[in-house]
Amino acid sequence: MTESFRVMQIGFGSLGRHISSTILKRENLELVSVVDANPDLVGKSIKVLLQSEVASEISLTDDLKGALKNVPADVALVATSSSIKTVFPTIEACLESGLDVVSICEELSFPYQKSPSIAKNLDQIAKKYGKTVVGTGINPGYLMDLLPIVLTGPCQTVNTIHVTRHMNSSHRRPSFQKKIGTGMTKEEFRKNIDEGRITGHVGLVESIQMIDAALNLGLDEIEELPPEAIIAKKRVTNSFTTIGKGDVLGLKSVGVGRKNGMQIVTLDFQAYAEASPQYDEVIIDGIPKMHQRIEGGVQGDQGTIGMLLNLIPIVINEEPGLKTMKDLPVPRNTSRFWKEN
Ligand SMILES: NC(=O)c1ccc[n+]([C@@H]2O[C@H](COP(=O)([O-])OP(=O)(O)OC[C@H]3O[C@@H](n4cnc5c(N)ncnc54)[C@H](OP(=O)(O)O)[C@@H]3O)[C@@H](O)[C@H]2O)c1
Structure with a gap:
């Protein structure tokens, strides 16, 4: 039964x-x-x-x-x-x-x-x-860690791994748009990030650590760079809010993993209102080279x-x-x- x-x-x-x-x-x-x-x-x-x-x-x-x-x-x-x-x-x-x-x-x-x-x-x-x-x-948990790990399966060698997510955050839930600073002024964004009142994306460091552990890369430095606001060139209205020209559409967050000063893993996460085109992409430089791109991106929620x-x-x-x-x-x-x- x-x-x-x-x-x-x-x-x-x-x-x-x-x-x-x-x-x-x-x-x-x-x-x-x-x-x-x-x-x-x-x-x-x-x-x-x-x-x-x-x-x-x-x-x-x-x-x-x-x-x-x-x-x-x-x-x-x-x-x-x-x-x-x-x-x-x-x-x-x-x-x-x-x-x-x-x-x-x-x-x-x-x-x-x-x-x-x-x-x-x-x-x-x-x-x-x-x-x-x-x-x-979806991320962490799949797109920027498990998927690149699995994609190295056929690789004889792996030199570098570069993962990009480029998403239109207008399609995401309100709490997500809030935590990436949508609708804030540049100054509010910086202050809220610095004071931990909005988190930005969480998990780039964990994703790199998982890749490092899975592939035995032996990275000696894993770092998340400070998130950068992506600024509206014109007024934008979505179901969450209205974003004035010069205000924050969302953010770009980059995580890097280095070994002996060489950048081995790069995770480039960009989420902002009306981003286009949307895609999730993994590029592995190795033998053979691997280039996988999900057109339209995976709807994160x-x-x-x-x-x-x-x-x-x-x-x-x-x-x-x-x-x-x-x-x-x-x-x-x-x-x-x-x-x-
Ligand atoms: N790994 C991934 O790919 C992934 C993807 C999406 C989301 N997430 C994460 O998943 C979490 C949930 O997302 P969300 O957008 O639904 O967040 P949310 O809108 O803030 O909802 C969280 C809910 O949990 C409640 N809550 C907080 N602490 C609780 C506790 N100890 N016991 C019972 N309920 C509690 C909150 O109540 P109050 O409002 O009263 O505090 C709120 O209703 C977030 O941390 C988000 O970053 C991860």
């Missing part, structure tokens, strides 16, 4: 609500509880919050411990924060309650260098309870949800511990995978 995977979802923000509605449409997944800290949402019906036709009797709760105790689930999806320190207690509680965990927390995608003690702790807790935890997403949900059967069948995307079986669409009894 086939059975669906029971999913607890934690985080019902800009992306979280799309995660819920996608789960509700996916036959091999059953949404059993939704947890979020936002007091405006607590107690409200998911069906009403999503304005959805899909049948769901779930009401949103802020009581994680209660949901873990009272509603049996196989896996927890965590979409609350980019900071590993912030998501740690949530993930710890889920592992201790016997759930596998998949999170889109960017810092969890490769946490060993920035947060070694949290990484060690998570690995130990996961092993103690026989469960698996992994950080994934859809791709993130796809990565997250597709990992559920993979993580449930994985050996216990903290894993990264380079450690897991080949990612794939798993919408036709069912729970084994």
Whole structure:
């Protein structure tokens, strides 16, 4: 008999609500509880919050411990924060309650260098309870790390890796447009970035660290350059805001990995309103040379949800511990995978 995977979802923000509605449409997944800290949402019906036709009797709760105790689930999806320190207690509680965990927390995608003690702790807790935890997403988690790693498969030698994402951020969720400074003046952008009030893109360093570890590159320096504002040459209006001429459309963030002063890995992330053309591109200089370009780019929010949900059967069948995307079986669409009894 086939059975669906029971999913607890934690985080019902800009992306979280799309995660819920996608789960509700996916036959091999059953949404059993939704947890979020936002007091405006607590107690409200998911069906009403999503304005959805899909049948769901779930009401949103802020009581994680209660949901873990009272509603049996196989896996927890965590979409609350980019900071590993912030998501740690949530993930710890889920592992201790016997759930596998998949999170889109960017810092969890490769946490060993920035947060070694949290990484060690998570690995130990996961092993103690026989469960698996992994950080994934579209980026970090796929386009700028796992994909270039896999593309080196046929290469006899690899000299340099250059990855570019060029995306029209007007198609992304509001929280994304906000964190890349859309609509701010140049001065506000700089101040907000400097004071950490907006993060810009998070994860370039983790992506380079994953590539370095996967290919044994032996990089001696990994650096993220300060994000640069991309400025509007004319007034632009999108569904998020109106951006005046001279104000900020979005940003360019570059991460580099060097060895003996040579730039080996370059990740060039550009996200701004009305960027055109959109594409994701990997160029590997080696033997043979590899040049792969996804025309139109991968829609980041859809791709993130796809990565997250597709990992559920993979993580449930994985050996216990903290894993990264380079450690897991080949990612794939798993919408036709069912729970084994
Ligand atoms: N890896 C990737 O490729 C990828 C892709 C997309 C997004 N992300 C990341 O995923 C995260 C979620 O994105 P988003 O746009 O949905 O963010 P968001 O709109 O800020 O939503 C986060 C939600 O989580 C809630 N929350 C915060 N801490 C919580 C906790 N401890 N327990 C329960 N709920 C909590 C927040 O409530 P309050 O508002 O009350 O705080 C908010 O409703 C972000 O950190 C984003 O950067 C990663």
